[in-house]
Amino acid sequence: MEVVIVPDADAAGELIAGAMAGLLARRPDALLGVATGSTPLPVYRALAARVRAGGVDVSRARVCQLDEYVGLPAGHPESYRSTVLREVVAPLGLTEESFLGPDGEADDLPAACADYDRALAEAGGVDLQLLGIGSDGHIGFNEPCSSLASRTRIKTLTRRTREDNSRFFGSVDEVPQHVITQGIGTILDARHVVLLATGAGKAEAVALAVEGPLAASVPASALQLHPHATVVVDEAAAAGLARADYFRDTYAAKPKWQGL
Numbered sequence: 001m002e003v004v005i006v007p008d009a010d011a012a013g014e015l016i017a018g019a020m021a022g023l024l025a026r027r028p029d030a031l032l033g034v035a036t037g038s039t040p041l042p043v044y045r046a047l048a049a050r051v052r053a054g055g056v057d058v059s060r061a062r063v064c065q066l067d068e069y070v071g072l073p074a075g076h077p078e079s080y081r082s083t084v085l086r087e088v089v090a091p092l093g094l095t096e097e098s099f100l101g102p103d104g105e106a107d108d109l110p111a112a113c114a115d116y117d118r119a120l121a122e123a124g125g126v127d128l129q130l131l132g133i134g135s136d137g138h139i140g141f142n143e144p145c146s147s148l149a150s151r152t153r154i155k156t157l158t159r160r161t162r163e164d165n166s167r168f169f170g171s172v173d174e175v176p177q178h179v180i181t182q183g184i185g186t187i188l189d190a191r192h193v194v195l196l197a198t199g200a201g202k203a204e205a206v207a208l209a210v211e212g213p214l215a216a217s218v219p220a221s222a223l224q225l226h227p228h229a230t231v232v233v234d235e236a237a238a239a240g241l242a243r244a245d246y247f248r249d250t251y252a253a254k255p256k257w258q259g260l
């Protein structure tokens with residue numbers, strides 16, 4: 001696992017957008033797995049700015065969703081499908097045809113979950129999966145004690161996650177209880193996994209995920225099993241890392257050609 005400590009969220013956005021641009025230069029039809037929530041927005045802004053400046057060709061890029069609320073009506077502004085279309089697909093000038101996501105309104109949700117895992121595999125797999133981290137250590141909506149081998153399935157959100165996400169809704173009671181999420185095993189299938197965390201509220205979860213033991217109680221610790229996992233944190237989110245100086249030294253000494 002590589003840990004990169006950057007000064008702030010904008011620097012994180014630039015760094016990860018640069019990695020995405022490099023990937024798209026090598027593989028123009030790359031499948032980018034995108035996350036919702038507040039943390040990844042600087043990445044999408046930085047990538048869209050590079051596209052507008054003509055620095056990256058996204059015309060063949062494909063985008064796929066990490067998770068989705070169950071039961072929100074079609075077109076609800078806080079469904080993750082609507083969010084990804086608004087925050088990523090539209091600003092990059094992509095069409096809905098380049099977008100893959102699970103059906104949170106399906107009558108047969110287990111079938112919809114299996115269909116989504118199959119669709120990701122048939123699309124050739126995810127090239128770069130961007131992740132946030134919950135204050136409880138979740139990735140996607142894999143709450144603590146999720147199976148580390150899980151595939152896309154239905155999960156029940158913790159009270160804490162519903163409270164964290166209530167800022168996007170009128171109240172905590174309006175946050176759906178159930179979600180579809182790529183499983184931890186599904187996430188680990190991506191060729192490169194990039195976890196971004198910013199702010200002091202994530203410091204404890206980041207320290208447990210990076211330096212704690214591999215444990216289902218900290219789902220993000222599963223990235224320790226991935227051969228190409230990058231954790232990008234700002235100074236506030238890095239505050240709990242005992243090896244912060246080592247991570248700084250390592251990144252400072254990294255050959256430029258290596259990229260993330």
Ligand code: PGA
Nearest residue numbers: 037038039040132133134
């Ligand atoms: P946030 O969400 O970026 O809005 O904090 C992260 C997550 O829940 O994965």
